[in-house]
Amino acid sequence: MRAAADVTVVGTGPNGLAAAIVFAAAGLTVSVCEAQPRPGGGARTEELDLGVPLLHDLCSAVHPMAMASPFFQRFELSRRVEFGVPEVSYAHPLDDGPAAVAYHDLDRTVAELSAAGPADGRRYAAMMRPLVDAVHTVRDIGLSDLRHPPASLWSGSGVIGAATLAARALELGTRVWGRVTDAERCGAMLTGVGAHANTPIPSLAGAATALLLGSLAHDPGWPLPVGGSQAITDAMVDDLRARGVTVECDLAVDDAASLPPARVYVFDTAPWTLDTVFGDRLPVRYRRALRRFTPGNGVAKVDFALREPVPWADSRLRKAGTVHLGGTRAQMARAEADTGSGRHSATPMMLVSQPTVVDPSRLGPGGEHPLWSYAHVPNGSTRDMTATAIAQIERFAPGFRDVVIGSRCIPAADLSRHNANYRGGDIAVGTVSMYRMLARPVLAWDPYRTPLGNVYLCSAATPPGPGVHGMSGMHAAGRVLRQHFGISTLPDLAPR
Template sequence: MSAIPPSPAGAGTVDAVVVGSGPNGLAAAVTLARAGLRVQVLEAQDSVGGGSRTLDLGLAPGITHDLCSAVHPMALASPFFRAFDLPGRGVELAVPEASYAQPLDDEPAAIAWHDLDRTADGLGVDGPMWRRTLGTLAEHSELVVDLALGDKRSVPPALLRSLDGLPVAALFGAMVGTQGSPAWDLPLRTERARALLTGVAAHAIGPLPSLAPAATGVLLGSLAHAGGWPIPVGGSQALVDAMVTDLEAHGGQVITGHRVRTWRDVPPARAVLLDTTAGAAADILANRLPAGLERRLRRFRHGNAAAKVDFVLSDPVPWRDADVGRAGTQHLGGTREQMARAEADVTAGRMPARPLTLVSDPSVADPSRIHDGLRPLWAYAHVPAGDPTDPTEAVTAQIERFAPGFRDLIVASRGVSAADMSKHNPSLVGGDIAMGRVTMWDMVARPTARWDPYRLGGTGWYLCSAATPPGPGVHSMSGWHAARRVLSREFGIQQAPHLGIAG
């Protein structure tokens, strides 16, 4: 092994380089720049933001589309973004009246309203259970977020700040244990409540029931009644632009169109942070990492996939149940049993007859996205990794299932297969939007089971992407965790910088 020695102080034109401009990479860059370091971000694409870009795809004049992420409960709840103060920077997070909806074939849809009591009242005999579980967790959402978005190596701070910490953590664990096991039906008696919780758990794109999807469902389900599931006004790009503006205000620089294939493509710096997949990190540092670490990075397993469809519509989606259209997100999969079967097919490498599909019309919360009477519709389906099939027809049929007449409103569409998702973002290998399998073990041991999952040996290089804890989601916490380690280990800066407006 030939390690890359860190450049001596003052060498080169920058102190730290970040490779990749997704939310994690930008969070790392902002943190380092605010600590007084000279920071440069290198981005292979011609636009900044990774999976949080909002672009005009040429489908209709004036209509923009979110390329990957569209709805952002984690951005509202994330400790990084709370400290960064998005509202103070002019980023408006519009919260829909209902967070998510689960339409069903043979009975009224189940709706997770932002208002907890309204949700519970609509769930009949399961309402009291919903209040006791997700309602309690929503009341203590800061602790729940700390449990979910920590580095998986330290005690969550909120756990120590309140006498309620241990009981709430125990409730969270009990919910995950129950919903992640074959006993998942026991606490809930109606199909509407079961399907409502399963639809949000399925964001993890994994077998149902299992522990990691259950944790996803409990976390996002509780946030639905805390801050809600907001949609950034103007699109996800608003989050990215706020971070870039702050980075540049503190002397940082973003260079687009600069692809990093090997370590030689990076200017001399004392620290380099990679907002990339684990495999890409191994390729960039080929033969310059400890041999065991390089092997483990290359063996890090990718998960199941999403295939994306962008629509332009002439009118709102004509949901059979009108309340479904008041939610910012719809989970289209039918009953709990139907969703579990579809996810099992995906895990087995088979295309489901009715793939679980997520849909969002951003104009529900942000009317500015409507232009000349036309509106964008965001959708993706869960499919096997690397599947080459254009998902447009499967997604259209799944929406039509719950919204008869939908086809008649389509003005334009663009389907992107799972195999092609990496064309606009190399980190989405085979359509894996989570940058790795979503299992409980892989959430802790991503990309490896080392005590410091961010540091790439003794090279001065670090991994700061969703391939490290806490994993997928637009929360920027992987970048923040990695940057604070870089400040401490590489620069001797023990105090994390202030991220707010006055900083």
């Protein structure tokens, strides 16, 4: 009979692996199970032959929070994984005039925005400089459990940064923006960053996302792991292996009877999995609350193999690790409104990543390039978005279709085959709104612990929400250590 572990972790996305690492480093016995053939959840890379074999990231590709995350800093990820930091963190092309470009260098960003329109440079500097000056506080607030104020908040720059964050979120995330500024280029580029939240425009959640990710664009930048996102997962699995923990794949947990024996269970899964696994063991009120936590909008993933780089109309975009395609703030608002209403926009909001900007190891044998893209679509969409994606890219890169060797689309409805958490193509694992950042998945002081007592949730459906940061796993693990094992401080996570 299998011996009971101290903790069993179900699911091996970055949060589940982070929790397992904390437990193992604390000296607990840990078992980890994963339904897919390979660990990683949203941080996996696979070789696709789209006319030429190239490595493509299955979900996440660019990692603004990987170098900034307190968990990954404790884990010393930058010692274990090589990252490339693009000169241009992100760019936002427009139909009329030059693109808005966010360089790693804040001063250069402001200078080029000012050259295109003085109001844009002034507004961007006024919004972003205080946040960049207090980037550690902005990061700590954004990646906290949203229950306990971070220590960095009480410094002088921390108070200013927090106040600026709140004020600018109210401005950018409401209709106030259009009434107080004519900085259209600045508004478009920050709205494009906020589109990572896949929410209506404007929205407070989208604005908070824009300001957090926007400040990280300048310090420490938006890095890409050399070799693809799988490198992050491999580093975490290697650490577990060094601590004597084995990750068991192809091991689905469909009901409580299929759980390995353990004192405590931690689920890096969608919250609806708890209802499936435990059923009537959960209180009726809690099950109803879980069902009220609904999936958000979906994304369709389109991978491309290119014979040469994207022929952007603005050549500066060739240095960008990430490109946001949506046009003006008003155009993006219309597209996102269509998506939220269940309609497919002819010009959807798209996110594009160009990994070979900093990672030549991703080039094909003849110098071919992989191109990663997402298009926002209604949840559950079955539509192949390849033609739409090509048209949207070609809108800002005439001749793009001529450099395409091959492509693959994963419709939103099919993303859950690759990761069961992504119901209907919702990669955020639940609607993103200011309320749902707090009530994630239910409104409770301890959002990680379930009514079963020894069952916890640590996925992106818990604070601080979506992203490859490991913080939901670390927050949940800290509670488990205190509440069940009498360990009040987190262990050393540095490489062994």
